[in-house]
Amino acid sequence: xxxxxxxxxxxxxxxxxxxxxxxxxxxxxxxxxxxxxxxxxxxxxxxxxxxxxxxxxxxxxxxxxxxxxxxxxxxxxxxxxxxxxxxxxxxxxxxxxxxxxxxxxxxxxxxxxxxxxxxxxxxxxxxxxxxxxxxxxxxxxxxxx
Amino acid sequence: xxxxxxxxxxxxxxxxxxxxxxxxxxxxxxxxxxxxxxxxxxxxxxxxxxxxxxxxxxxxxxxxxxxxxxxxxxxxxxxxxxxxxxxxxxxxxxxxxxxxxxxxxxxxxxxxxxxxxxxxxxxxxxxxxxxxxxxxxxxxxxxxxxxxxxxxxxxxxxxxxxxxxxxxxxxxxxxxxxxxxxxxxx
Numbered sequence: 001x002x003x004x005x006x007x008x009x010x011x012x013x014x015x016x017x018x019x020x021x022x023x024x025x026x027x028x029x030x031x032x033x034x035x036x037x038x039x040x041x042x043x044x045x046x047x048x049x050x051x052x053x054x055x056x057x058x059x060x061x062x063x064x065x066x067x068x069x070x071x072x073x074x075x076x077x078x079x080x081x082x083x084x085x086x087x088x089x090x091x092x093x094x095x096x097x098x099x100x101x102x103x104x105x106x107x108x109x110x111x112x113x114x115x116x117x118x119x120x121x122x123x124x125x126x127x128x129x130x131x132x133x134x135x136x137x138x139x140x141x142x143x144x145x
Numbered sequence: 146x147x148x149x150x151x152x153x154x155x156x157x158x159x160x161x162x163x164x165x166x167x168x169x170x171x172x173x174x175x176x177x178x179x180x181x182x183x184x185x186x187x188x189x190x191x192x193x194x195x196x197x198x199x200x201x202x203x204x205x206x207x208x209x210x211x212x213x214x215x216x217x218x219x220x221x222x223x224x225x226x227x228x229x230x231x232x233x234x235x236x237x238x239x240x241x242x243x244x245x246x247x248x249x250x251x252x253x254x255x256x257x258x259x260x261x262x263x264x265x266x267x268x269x270x271x272x273x274x275x276x277x278x279x280x281x282x283x284x285x286x287x288x289x290x291x292x293x294x295x296x297x298x299x300x301x302x303x304x305x306x307x308x309x310x311x312x313x314x315x316x317x318x319x320x321x322x323x324x325x326x327x328x329x330x331x
Contacts, residue, residue, distance in 0.1 A: 009157060026162040086166045110153055118156045127160050 007105050013098035013125050015076045017069015020098050021117075022125045023083060030082040031097060035060060051091060053082060060091040066133060067116070072096060085130060101125060190299065192292045192314065194321055195272065195285040197245050198253050201321040203314060204283075206291055208274045208326055215269035215284060220259035227330070230258030232282055234273065241271055241282035244329040247309070254284050274326040281330055292316070299323060 011022035030053075037049030037060040046065040050057045060080060076096025083092055107122035116133035117126040191206035211234075218230030218241055227246050232239045243254045255263040268287040273280050292314065299312040309328025314321040 009160070024160055024162045084162060087164065105153065105157070108153060108157070110156055118160050119153065127156075129159060131159070131166060 009103050009105070009108065009121070009127075011101045011103060011121065011125060011127065012081070013101050014079070014081065014092075014094040015072050015096040015098055016063050016067045016094050017072055019067070019069050020123075020125045021063075021067065021094075021128050022101065022121065023081075023092075023128050023130055025100055027083040027085070027130070028081055029084060029089065032080040032082060032091070033077075035080040035091065035093075037091075048093065051080075053089070053091075056089070058082065058089050058091050060093060061134060062093045064093065064095060083130065085134065090134065098125075190294050190296045192294070192321075192323060193272070194289040194292055194314075194316075195270070196287040196289060197248065197285055198250055200250070201289065201316070201319060202244075202248070202285075203292065203321050203323045204272070204274065204326045205323075208276075209272050210275055210280065211273040212288055213271040213273065213282070215257070215265035215271055217262045217265070218258040229254060229284055232271070234280065234282075237280060239273060239280045239282050241284055242330050244283050244285065244324075247329045247331070248324070253286055257284070272326075276327055276330060281326075283326065283329060289318075292321075 010025040012025045012028045013020050013022040015021075032053075035051050037051050039049040040047065040059075043049065043059075046062050048060040048062050050059050052058075072095035078093065078095055079097055081092045081094060081097075083090055101121070101123075103121040103125075108119045108127070109121075111117040111119045111126065116129045118129045119127045121127060192203040193206045193209050193212075194201055194203040196202070213232075213234075216232070218232055220230050221228060224230065227242045227244075229241045229243050232241050243252055245252050245254070254269075255265065257263065257265055266286070270285055270288045271282040272285060272288070273282050294314070299314055301312040302310060309325040309331075311323045311325055314323055
C-alpha cells in the first residue's frame with residue numbers, strides 16, 4: 001500500500017495490567033495458552049526463562065514487569081504471544097488478548113516521548129516499540145538474556 | 146527511545162515488523178540440541194518399528210501413510226490366506242493383509258472379518274502403506290515407534306537384499322528386521 005491517509009495498520013492487541021497495548025500482527029507467530037518456562041540462571045528479572053517451541057529455545061519475557069499497570073480485567077486469560085523481532089523469536093507474557101484491530105493513520109496519534117509507547121490509536125490502544133522495550137534494557141546484569 | 150521530532154510515519158515504520166530489524170539487547174539463544182543431534186538433511190533414515198508375535202520388524206516410514214487402530218474388516222468370500230479382508234478407508238476400499246505368513250511366523254491375527262469376528266486386541270494396528278497398486282493395510286500386533294538413524298547404522302545382508310529383508314537394526318530391545326512392505330503383500 002502507498003502512503004496516504006488510506007494506509008492502515010493491523011495491530012494485535014493485548015492487555016497488560018489495565019491498559020491495552022498492541023504490536024504489529026506481522027510479528028505474531030502464535031498465541032500459546034499455557035507455558036511453563038525453564039528458568040535461566042542470571043537472567044534479568046523480566047525474563048522468566050526459556051521454552052522449547054517446535055525445537056527451538058525461545059525466551060519468555062514477562063511484559064507485566066516492564067509496563068506499568070493496575071489489575072487486569074477479570075475476564076482476561078493470560079497468554080504468551082510468540083512474536084518475531086528481526087530473525088529471532090521471543091515469547092511475551094501478557095494478561096489477556098484483546099483481538100486484532102485495524103486502524104487508519106488518521107486514528108493514530110504520536111505517543112508520549114521517551115518511553116516504549118510509539119503512538120496511541122483510536123480507542124486507547126498503545127502501540128508498543130518492542131525493539132526499544134526489549135533492546136534497551138539496562139545492562140547492569142551482565143551477559144544475561 | 147523515539148526521536149523528539151519523529152513524525153507519525155517514522156513511528157509507524159518503527160512499529161511495523163521488518164525481517165532485518167536489529168535488537169541489540171536481545172542475546173541469541175542457542176537453538177536446542179534436539180536439532181543439532183540429527184544427521185544432516187537427506188542423510189537420515191526413518192523407520193517405523195512394529196511387533197509381530199515376539200519379534201520386531203520395521204518398514205521405511207515414508208511408505209506408511211496412516212496407522213489405524215485395528216477394527217473389524219469386511220469379509221471377502223474365499224479370500225486366500227494373506228488377505229484378511231477389506232476396509233473402507235474414507236471411501237477407498239483398502240485390502241488388509243497378514244504379514245506374518247510371508248515372514249514364516251505363526252499367524253497371530255484373530256478372526257477379524259465375517260460373522261465369527263472377534264474384537265481386535267487393543268494394541269493391534271493396521272499400517273496403511275502405499276504400494277504400486279494403491280493403498281494396502283498390514284495388520285500388526287503393535288506399533289513401537291519411529292527410529293531415526295544414519296543409513297550406515299543398518300546392517301545389510303551381504304550381496305544385496307534377500308527376499309524382502311533390507312537389513313537388520315540392532316536396538317536396545319533386540320534385533321529388528323527391516324522389511325520391504327511390497328514384498329510382504331506379494
